Amino acid sequence: MPPPATANEFLDLVRKSGVLDDTKFQELFPDDSDLPVDPRECAQKLVKVELLTSYQATQLLAGKSRGFCLGQYKILRPLGQGGMGTVYLAEHEDLNRKVALKVLHGDKAMDKLALERFLREARAAAALDHPNIVRIHDVGQHGTVRFLVMEFVPGDTLESLLQKGGAMGLSRGVDYISQAAAGLQHAYEKGFIHRDIKPANLMLTADGVIKILDMGLARSMVSARDKLTEVLDEGSVVGTPDFISPEQAMNAPRIDIRADIYSLGATFFTLVTGKPPFQGSTTQKLAQHQMKNAPALSTLDKTVPPALSTVLGRMLAKKPEDRYQSPGDVVTALSEWLPSTGTARVVAGLSGTDMAQTEKMQATLTGLVSGKGRRNSKKKGAARAAKRKQRYLMVGGIAAAVLALTVVVGVVIAKSGRSDANRGAERPNPNVGLPDVVPPPADAGVLPLGADGKPLNLDFEDGTLKDWTAEGEAFREQPIQGDTVAARRFGMKSRHQGKFWIGGYERLQDTPTGTLTSVPFKVTHPWASFLVGGGPLEDLGVELVAKETGIAFYRARSGGEVEDMNRVWVDLKTVEGKEIFIRIVDNYSGQWGHVNFDDFRFHQKGPK
Known part of the structure; x- marks a missing residue:
C-alpha cells in the first residue's frame, strides 16, 4: 500500500x-x-x-x-539477521512475555536443507536446559511462515563487543570461555555438538552470563532424525572459516565434541588478542586451520602466563586426540585463572551436569568455591583438593559448594517470606530483630566524586535526583523522605540512611517501570556498599556498569519480597581507577515489581 x-x-x-x-x-x-x-x-x-x-x-x-503478528506474538523490532532468517523481539499478547522470534526467510522455507536445519535447531534447543544455552519455548507456523519462539536475552554478542571495544583481556576471556564450555558440556552429555562456536554465537547478558546461540548447525550424535541433515550436508563444509576446526575444514565424515573445543579455543584467542588466529582469504584460513599452528599467546604478550598459553595451545591442537576430550576438561584447565567475579556463574553452569558428579570435577568446583584454585605444586595441590573435597562431600557436595559461594561473594539478602497473595496481610515479618546477613561497614565510607571534585548525590541527601537521569515513570516524584515503609507495613522498616532514599513502591506503587542512571564516576576505592530491597525478579535490580563498554559487571537483587533494604558489598578491585555508573532497573509492573535503593559508598576495606 x-x-x-x-x-x-x-x-x-x-x-x-x-x-x-x-x-x-x-x-x-x-x-x-x-x-x-x-x-x-x-x-x-x-x-x-x-x-x-x-x-x-x-x-x-x-x-x-x-507481518506484525505471528500467531499470538506481536513483533516489536528486529534483533538481528543471519543467512537463514531474521530474529525479532516479540511479545505474547496474553502473557505479556517478551521473546525472541527466529523467522525463517521465505525462500529458505522451500529449501529442504534449510528447513531441516531450522527444525533441527528447534529439536536441539528443546532438548537442552542449561543457564548457558538460550532456551526454546516453541516452534510455530503462521501460514507459510515458520518461526522459533526462543528465550529473549538482553545483551550483546561477544562479536559486537569486540567490534566496539577490541580485545577483552585474559580475565574476561577465561570467564566467558569457561561459561561457554559449561554449556557445551551439557550439550555434549545430551548427545549434541554445536559445530559453529564463535563470538557471534555467544551472547553476554547484562548480569555477565554467557548464553550459547544458534543451534542451527548442531547435530545430535544419538538421534536418527539428524541422519537426514547429515545426508543433505554431505559435500559441504560446515562452520565459520575464522573458527572452524581442522576436521570440519577437511569435511571429515565424523565430527565430535572436540571440534567445538577447537572452535572455543579460536574464540578464546580472538577475545584475548582482538583478532582470530589466522588471517587471509577463506581458502587460506581453511588451509591454515589444517596445517599451521596458531601463535602462542605468551609470545604475543609477555604478561600471559606460559601455563595458560599452553592450555589454549592444547585447545587448538590439530589432532582431536591431542585436545581436551570434553568441555568440562577445559573448565578444569582454566579454573586457575578464573576471576572471582565469574566463579558463581561457572559453578552454577557445571553443577547440573553429569560430569559434576565425578571426583575430578568435584575437586575443581571445590577449589573454585574455596578460592584456592591457583597454581600449587602437584603434591600440595592434590592434598588440599582431597581435604576440601572430603569437607564438602560431608555437607552435601555441589549444593554445599554453591551455598558457600553465595556467602563468599556476599550478595546475601534476608527474605521477608511474603508473597503476592498475602502482601497486604498485617502479620509480623520473620526477619525483624535479626541482624543483616552481611555486616554494616566498619567505617562511614565516602561518596564518589564528580568531575568538579565534589561528592555526587548518590545518597539523595539533597532531596533531588541531581546527578541521576530517570527514564520511564518508576522513579517519578523521588527520592522519598523518612521511613514510609514502617508506617504502612507492620514490623517492617526501610533501613534507609539519612533523610532520603529511593522507594519504588512509595509514590506510584508497582505499576510504573523505568530506569534511574547515575552520572559516571571514577572508582577510587577497592570496595563499595549500598542498600537494596524490593522484589526478587530478574527485571528488578541495581547494576554497576563499566562506562567504557556499557556492560554491567555486577548486578544485585533483593533476593526476596522484602521492603527492608539490606547491605550489599561489591569488590571493585578489577575496575579500580576506571569509570563506572549505577543503573537502578525496574522493568516489571506486577506486584512486588519495584526496587528500593540508598547509601552508595566507597570503602577502603570490605566486610569482615
Whole structure:
C-alpha cells in the first residue's frame, strides 16, 4: 500500500496491522481527533505513549501493515539477521512475555536443507536446559511462515563487543570461555555438538552470563532424525572459516565434541588478542586451520602466563586426540585463572551436569568455591583438593559448594517470606530483630566524586535526583523522605540512611517501570556498599556498569519480597581507577515489581 497521507489513513493501517492495544488506546485517546493530523506526528505520539514501537511506526508510515503478528506474538523490532532468517523481539499478547522470534526467510522455507536445519535447531534447543544455552519455548507456523519462539536475552554478542571495544583481556576471556564450555558440556552429555562456536554465537547478558546461540548447525550424535541433515550436508563444509576446526575444514565424515573445543579455543584467542588466529582469504584460513599452528599467546604478550598459553595451545591442537576430550576438561584447565567475579556463574553452569558428579570435577568446583584454585605444586595441590573435597562431600557436595559461594561473594539478602497473595496481610515479618546477613561497614565510607571534585548525590541527601537521569515513570516524584515503609507495613522498616532514599513502591506503587542512571564516576576505592530491597525478579535490580563498554559487571537483587533494604558489598578491585555508573532497573509492573535503593559508598576495606 502507498504511505498514509493523513493521520486517519495511518490509524487505519495501525488497526489493520493488529499491533494496537485498543483498550489502552481508548483510555488515552477517546477521540481520534485528539491526535495530530500529520501521520508522522501521529506516529510519534503513539510511540511516546508506548502504543507503538519505533520499528512498527516506521514500517506503518511506509504503508506496510502485514507481518506484525505471528500467531499470538506481536513483533516489536528486529534483533538481528543471519543467512537463514531474521530474529525479532516479540511479545505474547496474553502473557505479556517478551521473546525472541527466529523467522525463517521465505525462500529458505522451500529449501529442504534449510528447513531441516531450522527444525533441527528447534529439536536441539528443546532438548537442552542449561543457564548457558538460550532456551526454546516453541516452534510455530503462521501460514507459510515458520518461526522459533526462543528465550529473549538482553545483551550483546561477544562479536559486537569486540567490534566496539577490541580485545577483552585474559580475565574476561577465561570467564566467558569457561561459561561457554559449561554449556557445551551439557550439550555434549545430551548427545549434541554445536559445530559453529564463535563470538557471534555467544551472547553476554547484562548480569555477565554467557548464553550459547544458534543451534542451527548442531547435530545430535544419538538421534536418527539428524541422519537426514547429515545426508543433505554431505559435500559441504560446515562452520565459520575464522573458527572452524581442522576436521570440519577437511569435511571429515565424523565430527565430535572436540571440534567445538577447537572452535572455543579460536574464540578464546580472538577475545584475548582482538583478532582470530589466522588471517587471509577463506581458502587460506581453511588451509591454515589444517596445517599451521596458531601463535602462542605468551609470545604475543609477555604478561600471559606460559601455563595458560599452553592450555589454549592444547585447545587448538590439530589432532582431536591431542585436545581436551570434553568441555568440562577445559573448565578444569582454566579454573586457575578464573576471576572471582565469574566463579558463581561457572559453578552454577557445571553443577547440573553429569560430569559434576565425578571426583575430578568435584575437586575443581571445590577449589573454585574455596578460592584456592591457583597454581600449587602437584603434591600440595592434590592434598588440599582431597581435604576440601572430603569437607564438602560431608555437607552435601555441589549444593554445599554453591551455598558457600553465595556467602563468599556476599550478595546475601534476608527474605521477608511474603508473597503476592498475602502482601497486604498485617502479620509480623520473620526477619525483624535479626541482624543483616552481611555486616554494616566498619567505617562511614565516602561518596564518589564528580568531575568538579565534589561528592555526587548518590545518597539523595539533597532531596533531588541531581546527578541521576530517570527514564520511564518508576522513579517519578523521588527520592522519598523518612521511613514510609514502617508506617504502612507492620514490623517492617526501610533501613534507609539519612533523610532520603529511593522507594519504588512509595509514590506510584508497582505499576510504573523505568530506569534511574547515575552520572559516571571514577572508582577510587577497592570496595563499595549500598542498600537494596524490593522484589526478587530478574527485571528488578541495581547494576554497576563499566562506562567504557556499557556492560554491567555486577548486578544485585533483593533476593526476596522484602521492603527492608539490606547491605550489599561489591569488590571493585578489577575496575579500580576506571569509570563506572549505577543503573537502578525496574522493568516489571506486577506486584512486588519495584526496587528500593540508598547509601552508595566507597570503602577502603570490605566486610569482615
